[in-house]
Amino acid sequence: MSGAVSTRKLAVQLAIWALLALAPYWMPSLGGYTALGTRVLVLALAAMSVNFLLGFTGVLSFGHAAYFGLGAYGAGLALKFLAPSTPLALVCGMLLGGLVGAALGWVIARRRGVYFAMVTIAIGQVFYYIAFQWSSLTGGDDGLRGFSRQPLDFGLFSIDILSNANAFYYFVLVCFALIVAIMGFILRSPFGRTLIAIRENERRARFLGIPVDRHIWIAFTLSCFFMGFAGALYALVNNFADPRGLHYSQSGDFVMMAVMGGMRNFWGPLLGAAVFVVLQDYLSSVTVNWMSGVGVLFVLIVLFFPRGLLGFVKRKSEA
């Protein structure tokens, strides 16, 4: 990699983090509000977790909302029944999403292409169904209520993230940065390079002696851990866990965020999530037919921007 390119990459990275860090200050002037920024961060983390599989391993999971939802319920249940501690809730959510993902991934990882997608959808719906039916534990259709995020206690001082929107935004940003750093580190490691090799040419990777199924299983599991963490954060954002968060249409939204931003780019899903959330927020405030708005968006992106916004920009600048 030449010096100029890596300098440019560094500059882009710095710009992204600066934008995120200053969001509570520049967003209100554009008509946004801090809570919207927090939602973007959490959903972007989820979309990046999906893209860890889709963009960098080359397999399409269309049921990842299940692990997102499991994370949310894990966090909610931990806060409600175990102990009123925010970090514990995050860990519980992440473990629930990740461990279930690890167990199921073992069955799923042997499939490819559309069949991979189909099996992930059907298995994901199982958890939607459970969350919907097991009302005594999950609250059923009404969702899980009766918990709220707790102040962060550092012994000497504590930070109130419940009522202070900015403090909560920065808490989420730190969590986001942590997971994104881990993701980036994995993708840069030899293991991550192997995943990209599998994406590019699975058969050749197999000939090289790479245990492809096992790699896909590990990638799936990691992605579910990230997803569970994002879901746990989402439960903290809303102080609420919704069964519809496990539905396959939510999975579709995550995949769309990744594709819309640009799934071959590490930061694509962040851009996609930002555009998606803001657009949905706007559409649902101006029309009851926001569903067709989102549907038309899907159709247009697939037909005209299959490489996503970043891919489009990149191609324009290269042409």
Add this chain to the structure above:
Amino acid sequence: MTQLLLFNVTNGLIIGAFYALMALGLSLILNLSNVINFAHGGFLVIGGYIAYTITPYVGFWGALLIAPVLTAVIGFAVEAVLIRPLYGRDPLYSLLMTFGLAFIIEDGTRFIWGAQGKPVTIPPFLARPLSHEFFFITGYRLFMVATVTIAVGLIFTLLRYTRLGIRIRAATLDLETVAAMGVNVRMLRSLNFAGGIYLAGLAGALAAGQLGLEPTMGTGLLMPSFIAIIIGGVGSLTGTLIGGLLIGVASGVTAVFAPAASEAVMYVLMAVILLARPRGLLGEEGMMT
């Protein structure tokens, strides 16, 4: 008890026939074009509403004949304009496309026909129960099962004996070779897609008489159809048929003993199949990978 069991088995068979009809259409499209059609439930709803709209003009029987054809025509157009450009690309894109279409169709039907459910009248002689003892078997239910049987029989005959059917089966196995032999593969895929949508439209027109019409009804029928395909084995239409009937009857029987678990049993069946026989009941080795 016996009567209750019989009642639920019949119920299950009828629901299963629906699932099978949906799943067969999905399967046809999936096998030949590698497209998971999320909008399939949407096309079912379109079929139902078209039947509802034209019934006052052409009557019940006319609607049953015409509505699925009109739905298939819509399907043909959708395939030609929106789905055909995506065949060369990653299956991800056709999936997102049909996913978006499902949104548009659901919202569109709500916009045109309203969110309220619509009652559909069926001919009086079909609405009567067969006998006092078998009060639950109305003529319409028998008629539905008969129609599904005929439709499925026709599809299988078409695929088995006609030139079009043979080409579709050949192209499912090896699209390139069939194209190289001079078959217009684009047309083949379009016709096949329209055929799948025809089945969805027929299911919609039939469902209208039994379940009534709601814009969201398609979404609820989509997931059982996926499960039917996974259980039956991807690539096998007979498997899909068996899968649909199986989950219908299984949920019917479960409803006798544990009503709350009647839907769960589908997922349990799927889990058992995925663990014990990953390729499905009649799936070919290697089709699922």
